[in-house]
Amino acid sequence: MTTSDLPAPGSTARTRIRRLPDKTVTEREVAYAILDAGRLAHVGVVVDGQPYVVPVAFARRGDDAIFHGSSASRLFTTLAAGAPTCLTVTLVDGLVLARSLFESSMHYRSVMALGVPRRLTGEEEVEALLHLSEHLMPGRTAEARHPLPQELKATITLALPLDEISVKVGDGPPDDVPTDLVDEPFASIWAGSVPIREAFGEPLADDQATGVPLPAYVENWGRA
């Protein structure tokens, strides 16, 4: 995988990708489809010049990315206080085996969002948390217990506006350099791609739920 270039500071479009134009897709619809297919984001925050990159569960909700953490977390209090962040979601779809190692890469879809998150409170926070739960576990919010006031107090829920986003997609066959398609032995080796897929395994009930029928909504996961 080739990483994206960073634009010059002060550029009006910090997140526009300037290199690898064939791997750049600008449509917001594509970005949202990638975000909606993801569960995990990596969020950056700077403390005393040191970047930290932290995994969070997330969901897109309208034009926001929603994520949450502990009120006791310095990362989250820093973000809630208005620190700039970068939220990146990357889905790896496969390996690309070119005839050269240099042109070998991955199939992937990635969205990067820059901005300042906004802390959600009150009913807005509850709605965002339910949306996040429903994104991660479709059907579950109708059955599981909703957050209590003391749980909300222990939680910082953030909404990052998806104003400044970039998308990168790597797909298709290997992009070999012309000589490798002619010169032996490389011209004759196998080349192509190997998909990587994610699937749900067999659900495992905890001790108290042994014998409780698996909910239909869980059975349907991964069958869409």
Add this chain to the structure above:
Amino acid sequence: MTTSDLPAPGSTARTRIRRLPDKTVTEREVAYAILDAGRLAHVGVVVDGQPYVVPVAFARRGDDAIFHGSSASRLFTTLAAGAPTCLTVTLVDGLVLARSLFESSMHYRSVMALGVPRRLTGEEEVEALLHLSEHLMPGRTAEARHPLPQELKATITLALPLDEISVKVGDGPPDDVPTDLVDEPFASIWAGSVPIREAFGEPLADDQATGVPLPAYVENWGRA
């Protein structure tokens, strides 16, 4: 998933996790096993106070994390110039359905490494790149063309020393609050975990490789 706390600036152990002790594993062996099971890292870099989080293919090599990018990338030139970074690898292993949404989470394994990467050159760079390729595509370096001088010139290869690392692992059954195990209707709902697994799909040859037998090393991927 609950995100990690950030220690106080100036702490001698920036990456020690202080909360969620049951999810913290300190052994370096565990960290290395997680890194060795990963392909994708998210790397943070700060430009003018703005954090960027960029996906990179990576491999552990001894006590370093190896990753590479374009010599034309501002991210990579910034890192090569000695900027502090954070490299995070997260593997999602499943969803945890507790009786409350608050206690619901993910099974995951995550490693965070802080430090300043070192640019590799000469034979050291070539060896690191071959190691990276072999990690991502075991067996491939014996067959595919190795990097040419002009390809190395277009590449920045970085080694981040794994001196300052932290590990977080979320596993096991849901950790429900006691009342949810007694109070109806929540005490009677299904609870447990749903694994998420990654698998290789059917390899797809490119046009020129149609009819070329699939290499044995590719056939063996995912069968270990």
